[in-house]
Amino acid sequence: MYAAQGGACVEVEPVQRNPWSTLAVLALAQFMVVLDVTIVNVALPDIQQDLGFSASGLQWVVSAYTLLFGGFLLLGGRAADLLGRRRLFIIGLLVFGVTSLIAGLAQNPEQLVIMRAVQGLGGALLSPAAFAILTVTYAKGRERNIAMGVWGGLAGLGGTLGVIAGGLLVDSLSWRWVFLVNVPIAVALAVIVPLFVRESKITSTGTRTFDVAGALLSTAGLLAIVLGVIRAEPEGWASLQVIALLVGGLAMLGAFIGVEARSSAPLVPLSLFRSRGLTTSILALALNGAAFLAMFFLTAIFLQQVRGLTALETGLQFLPMGIAAITSAVVSAQLVTRFGTKPVQFGGAALSVVGLLLLSGADATGSYALTILPGLILFGMGIIATGTPASIAAVSDVEHEQAGAASGVVNAGYQVGGALGLAAITTFATSHVEGLLTGGSAPQDALVGGFERGLLIAAIFAAANIAIALGAPRLRPTIDEVENAAVAA
Template sequence: MSRNPWPTLAVVAVAQFMVVLDVTIVNVALPDIQQDLGFSASALQWVISAYTLLFGGFLLLGGRVADLVGRRRMFVIGLLLFGLTSLLAGLAQSPDQLIVLRAVQGLGGALLSPAAFAILTVTFAHGRERNIAMGIWGGLAGLGGTLGVIAGGVLVDSLSWRWIFLVNVPFAIVLALLAPSIVAESRASRTGPRTFDVAGALLSTAGLLAIVLGVIRAEPLGWSSFEVIALLIGGAALLFAFVRVEARSAAPLVPLTLFRVRSMTTSTLALALNGAAFLAMFFLTAIFLQQVRGLTALETGLEFLPMGFAAIASAVVSAQLVTRFGTKPVQIGGGVLSIAGLLLLSQADATSSYAATVLPGLVLFGIGIIAVGTPASISAVADVTHEQAGAASGVVNAGYQIGGALGLAIITTFSTSHVESLLGDGAQPQEALVGGFERGLLIAAVFAAANILAALAAPRLRPTEEQMAEAAVAA
């Protein structure tokens, strides 16, 4: 007897909602976490970076393992790991504990998310029902990012920062209990090599972690210190080894042939730069609004909310503009709006008007970042074969997460060093924080400007309806 597919959609969509929610819900709690656990200004970013690096680094491996050993099995394992680490993170007593637990939580997300999406694609046949299911899936994912700032604010102000993690636990338990009776087990066909390429995932993630740590350690030690140079060179060596392993693997984690396609290369770069600008802006602005402007966590979430609505509207409008004008003009326009939003937001200080600086800056940035991401996602899958579309989707999603973590490390390192320099010159703490916030957003604007260069190098595409559907899957 065939199962009703809609309860399956409910289970996997709520799980994905939880994973997406956990990215944004943490940002508004950062000042409370910093004060309670004694995080240094430079180490605080690891609360975000540890999660995104492990999530992005193991995303492709998670999808591969799910295809081979069972999608429902890996979905449940990912759920339980995510729920357990959420519980322990909510009980963490030191910065080191929280960072390690956030990293393992990211690994749980990397097992859960691709398995959930694969379950969705095999549950619904190609056509109208799958399109409806994908629309619900994408809508809930976008809603999770928008509501995360509000949910985080409510939990932090009414309970404590610990509940931004503890709230995941009952959802994870209920979904893990429901999955065996609602979700059918499935595996990929038994053609081709049945290997996992664990070495590729470990090398790439270790290399990226070393580089991020090297960038962060440059703030207290200086770029010329032995430790920083060793970390950066060691990270580069590990990434070089990763490329060698992928080139020789019978079933590579990242098919290097994808990067012979110009649209795939430029799109991955664009989404990585987008991730860098977004995570850094979110991180810096959440701290600025609370530590400089004196807002509560909930008030911070409410001030972010218009950006979420602007992003949702931009997703609808930019897709229509891409169909009419092609990918390149929309992506360039999105880059320009992102820069304008960041520059305007960088003018805010402790007393400036929210309506004149913060609000328009957030709205412009929210429109711009989606107007970059939509055409980049379309271009990423436009010129790859149907057999490689899934791998291409995984690569661009991993690129966004990893680019975000690397960008966050670079931008916050320069921002923090500027704060320390201003304090050393006798500036007041609030004045120094404003200066660091401004410096960080200006560097984020440089990343957004680089996105325009990536768009100029990309081919111009006017997508078909099929390519638009594939892009929605990639996003």
């Protein structure tokens, strides 16, 4: 059976399946992937102590996943279209499940980081395949909007519940279970997917290329730059090793642009960047990712190592931020339709800055309600109020047939920006801690100083989004356009 989609033929199985059962399977898989992003953060201090991670090396538990996820996201989407979306979805599930198992059994930092990287690759195969299945399963209009709403809602819920689930698992069992919990879910989904999800793929007679070279060059270049930033703390910015990594990374990214310019079917069509809305949105979401990942990483460690909280107590202290983010998603969507994207994006960036500045003033003994809670709530509201209008603007003036590529580029930009920002911010924070310890400060005071320095730098990233918002287009989309853009990006 064939159907037309975007000028190509989409081959689908003639077998009839309940579309809402399909949605349940896809949403559960996406819930697992999003849950994994936040569930790990509250386990970081236990992972560091048990496996012997250095202060600078610990960030790779997060960065390895996000870099590979973002770096191969577009390749995963292309492979799903050409090889079969259900097939890639199942492969992604199995890769995710197997690497979760090995990560949970890791005996040293190297094993865990490598498995986290491959786990990110599994997510890069799974997520775009699931989203593509969703779009071909439901007709455009009310049914698709309902499906997208459920998909997006469960994704947001996964991020919020991750910190609670992580805390429960770490305190009642061990940090290893934040990875092992994925295994039975992934296996069960892989078994039942053929029962509820039909196969589909593009069968166009045009160019069928995966652009593997582009994906490898971009990901390797970004990994080199992140490693260069991290090595700058022990080696110094002027060291040959750091300079070689940074220059090599930039060279590979330059080669990536060259490959994309010559490719007949590039992963990233360079013509997309003629769109002011897309360009400003990529920058805005990359900065959003940098501020968010760094804040989450530093605050999770601060709450446990400085304030002495358990993993569960840490998760509960993050919970109001998740609730604020969910509330902000609803409110910002309404504000965008009334006032347009630009003022909402500007206001969201400003809220993020204020939240980070308030949070940076927390110390080892101050009241949670006065020194931590206000910053978490404002930051949770601001990060979503910045991202929602940016996601809408990203596809505002992009051709319809390139909308999928644009959404993929924006999503990849968020992941990659988060990894690069986390590397830079934690490197400066760790360097400040080492400087304070060398100067005779008590360990707890040094950790507080590093936390403050890191959040102040994150606030600078968030403040840059105020300038980005000023250059972004002002649009007044409909509610349907808001929902679709927010979910797609």
